[in-house]
Amino acid sequence: MRIEKKDLRHGILRVRCENLDDLWYLGQVIRPADIVKGKTQRRIKDKDDVKSGGGERKTITLTLRVEGAEYNKDSSSLRVSGIIEDGPLDLVGIGAHHTLNIDSESGITMIKEKWSKTDLSRINDACESTLRPKVLIVVLDDGEATLGLVRESCIDYIEFASNVGGKYDMKGRSSRITKFFDEVAELMAGNVASKNVSTIILAGPGFTKKTFRDHVLGKYPDLGRKCVVEDTGSSGRNGVQEVLKRGAVHKALEKVNSVRDSRLVNDVLVSIGNGTGLAAYGLDDVVSAVGSGAVDVLLVSDRFFFDAREKMEGLISSVRASRGSFHIVNHEEDAGRQLESLGGLAALLRYRIE
Structure with a gap:
């Protein structure tokens, strides 16, 4: 994300989205009663078009009084719905309902009565994450590859399989494996070129990952130099999740939000399982822990945050006042689903509380 205009005295912030993670961040910042200004397309119809169902599509700028905002990962968009407050009067009706579809390259202006510290923190996080190099995890098994691009808000998966043949089908197996390796390398190269990938972690059970690394180093040396090898007991998406929990790769991943969130939620689950008393979960227990100043890290699912935003703003402010941190998951x-199973809210504590 890039800030194009910042006038907090008048509550104005204009930003330019640069990737899908920016939409997730904006979904946490935009709330009902805010003003959002952005471009949209309207189909302009004359009498003949009404009969035929046609019409010319025009790009126009609309200003909405927000009623709701929803990030949809599947459609790669943030849908901001509300009531039109300003726009070309010959094309739209003031007071009518409309939805802006914000994509990963959109520019929008947001106006609030007052920008909270939490909202500004999310905007700053989005700006910093744009510059942060990404990590690509590639889990390999015999003829199967799962690529996981570790983004700030989530992990994007690509799954690829090729019939390389088994031990009873050795004829041509070597050439099929080479072709499989080349196809996986092409997928990796595409992500490196377009997604600012700095590190590639090759993982999986068995020896396939090491054989693949040698192939890449020999044929694609620039790509090979970004690769490190990590053993896992699982293949597929489970192998990707296993890599995320390994201490050996935390140095490469430690600043990526989705990886940090996975580790912190796992710490909560381990603490609960071991009965250490250094974790709290559920609204009542977390509120009590925040009130005692014991919270070191506050974790909240984005869905819980949206549903109880005002209460969460108060909790986050209290955690910050006691020098704790907060993270929206x-x-x-996977980490978010685990957190939701705990009620959507949990905390790691500095000390036990009664």
């Missing part, structure tokens, strides 16, 4: 990811 995507409920569509």
Whole structure:
């Protein structure tokens, strides 16, 4: 994300989205009663077009009084719905309902009565994450590859399989494996070129990952120099999740939000399982822990945050006042689903509380 205009005295912030993660961040910032200004397309019809169902599509700028905002990962868009407050009067009706579809390259202006510290923090996080190099995890098994691009809000998966043949089908197996390796390398190269990938972690059970690394180093040396090898007991998406929890790769991943969230939620689950008393979950227990100043890290699912935004603003402010930190976790990811099973809210504590 890039800030194009910042006038907090008048509540104005204009930003330019640069990737899908920016839409997830904006979904946490835009709330009912805010003003959002952006471009949209309207189909302009004359009498003949009404009969035929046709019409010319025009790009126009609309200003909405927000009623709701929803990030949809599947459609790669943020849908901001509300009531039109300003726009070309010959094309739209003031007071009518409309939805802006914001994509990963959109520019929008947001106007609030007052920008909270939490909202500004999310905008700053989005701006910083744009510059942060990404990590690509590639889990390989015999003829199968799962690529996981570790983004700030989630992990994007690509799954690829090729029939390389088994031990009873050795004829041509070597050439099929070479072709499979080349196809996986092409997928990797595409991500490196377009997604600012700095590190590629090759993982999986068995020896396939090491054989693949040698192939890449020999044929694609620039790509090979970005690769490190990590052993896992699982293949597929489970192998990707296993890599995320390994201490050996935390240095490469430690600043990526989705990886940090996975580790912190796992710490909560381990603490609960071991009965250490250094974790709290559920609204009542977390509120009590925040009130005692014991919270070191506050974790909230984005869905819980949206549903109880005012209460969460107060809790986050209290955690910050006691020098704790907070993190909003995507409920569509594994860590978010685990957090939702705990009620959507949990905390790691500095000390036990009664």
